[in-house]
Amino acid sequence: MTIENIEKNYPKLFKTLPEDVTELRYLLVIDENYDDDDTDEFDAIDPEDFNYLLYVTDLLQEAVGEVHIIALVKTLKVHKDISDFYLSEIDLYGIQTDLDEEGIAAMVLGSLEEILA
Numbered sequence: 001m002t003i004e005n006i007e008k009n010y011p012k013l014f015k016t017l018p019e020d021v022t023e024l025r026y027l028l029v030i031d032e033n034y035d036d037d038d039t040d041e042f043d044a045i046d047p048e049d050f051n052y053l054l055y056v057t058d059l060l061q062e063a064v065g066e067v068h069i070i071a072l073v074k075t076l077k078v079h080k081d082i083s084d085f086y087l088s089e090i091d092l093y094g095i096q097t098d099l100d101e102e103g104i105a106a107m108v109l110g111s112l113e114e115i116l117a
Contacts, residue, residue, distance in 0.1 A: 050094030
């Protein structure tokens with residue numbers, strides 16, 4: 001997703017962003033969750049339960065504010081496209097979804113756009 005798409009599809013959210021934001025990765029980091037066989041660490045966000053890790057960057061948190069991030073968490077917990085949700089921290093979530101990374105980004109940004117309305 002390009003910054004032009006964000007500007008076009010999420011205008012309220014876009015207006016809160018600093019001018020130097022040029023890519024989605026400055027707002028959200030979406031990674032597939034997988035078992036790392038090279039480590040003995042226990043993962044609280046188990047790949048068997050949550051197929052994606054979603055990190056909301058500091059930049060996005062500062063742009064929209066803590067109240068809106070809390071509202072985002074509440075929205076994602078009950079979102080129709082998320083079958084299971086785990087809040088690790090205010091900015092890190094485990095989610096189980098059939099969406100791909102682009103779909104997850106659209107879901108999160110769309111949710112924030114509605115919250116900012």
